[in-house]
Amino acid sequence: MNFKNQIEFLKELQKNNSKEWMDANRKWYKQVRDEYIFWLNSMNIRLSAIDDEYYDTPGKKGINRINNNLMFHPNKPVYKDHFGAGFDKKPKTADFYFELGIERCIFAGGLWRPESKVLRSVRDAIDYDGEDFVKILNKKSFKTRFGGLFEDAKLTNAPKGFAKDHKYIELLKNKTFAVFHEFDTKETIKSNFDDELVSAYKEMLPFRRYLNKAITV
Template sequence: MSFYKLYDFLRELQQNNSKEWMDENRNRYYEVRDFYIDWLNKMDIKLAEIDPDYTHTPGKKAINRINNNLLYHPNKPIYKDHVGAGLDQEPKQGDFYIHLGTSESFIAGGFYKPKSSLLKSIRQAIDYNGEELLEILNKPGFKKMFGWLIEDGDSLKTAPKGFPQDHKYIELLRKKSFAVQTDLTQKLVTSDDFENHVIQVYKEMLPFRNYLNQAVSV
C-alpha cells in the first residue's frame, strides 16, 4: 500500500460517490485507511521526538471520518474526496492538520474560526504582546512556507469590542481565524521526502502554535 493507491482510491470514490460503490469497495477503503493510520502512528512518534510538549495522538484518533455530515449539509456527497487527520490533539489547543485530497492537499495549523472565548484570549495576547506574533509571522522561513494567515473572508471591518480603531495591531485584532496553511503536491506526498517535509512544516509552525496555545491557556 502507498500514497499512490490512496490517491487512486479517492479519485475513483469522487467519480462514484455512492453507498453502493463504497460497499463494493469497502475492503479497498479499509486497506487505504489502515495504511494511513499506520503512517500517522509513525509520524506521531517522530513529532513527539522533536517537541517535548507534543500530545501523543494515535492514528485511529487522528484520522477523520470519510462520511460527510449530511444532517447539517444534506446537499453534500455521501463521502468526502479527501482524508484528513489531526495530530498533536489537545483540548483547546491549536490544530496540526494534514489534508490529502483529489482537489487539494495541504498541511494547516492554528485556530480556524475558534469559538468566541478562545478568540477573545488570542486578541488579549495580541494586545499585550502582538510584536512577538508579528516576529513569528514575518520570519523569512515562515513566510516562505506559509505566506501569511489564512484569509477566511470573515475579518471584522472595524475594531473588535474593547479595542481602539488606531490600535498598533488592529489588522491582527480584526482577524477571526489565526491559522496558516502550506499546500502539498501529489508528487511530494508520494515521494520519499514526504515524512521529512511534514517534520519541517511542524517545526516551522511550532512557534506560531505555541504562541496561540499559550494565549488560550492563560
C-alpha cells in the same frame, strides 16, 4: 509511505460518490484506511520525539471521518475527496493538520473560527505582546512556507474593547488564526516527504505555541 493506493481509492470514490459504492468496496476502504493509520502512527512517534510538549495522537485518534456532515451541509457529496488527520491534537488547542487529496495536499494549523471566549483570549494576547506574534508571522522561512494568515472573514470595525487605531488592529479583526501550505499530491511520493512534514511541523510550532499559550494561560 507510497500513497498511490489511497489516491486511486479517492479517485474512484469521487466517480461513484455513494453509500452503495462504498458498501461494495468496504474491504478496499478498510485497507487504505489501515495503511494511512499505520503511517500516521509512525509520524506521531517521530513528531513526539522532537517536541517535548507534543500531545500523543495515535492514528486512530488523529484521522478524520471520510463522511461529510450532511446534517449541516446537505448539498455536499456523501464522502470527502481527501483523507485528513490531525497531529498533536490536545483538546481545545491549535493542532497540526495534514490533508491528502487527489490533486492537492495541505499542511495547516491554528484556530479556525474559534468560539468567542477563545477568540477574545487570542486578541488579548495580541494586545499584550503582539510584537512577538508579528515576529513569528514575519519570519522569512515562515512566510516562504505559509505566507500570511489564512484569509477568512474579518470584522469590519475594531473588536469590542479595542481601539480602532490599535497598532495591531488588522490582526485583531481576524476571526480565524490559521495558516496553511498547499502543494501537489505528486510531492507525497518523493522519498523525503516525511522529512517535509516534520519540517513544516517545526516551522509552524512557534505559531501554534503562541496561540495555545494565549488560550490556556
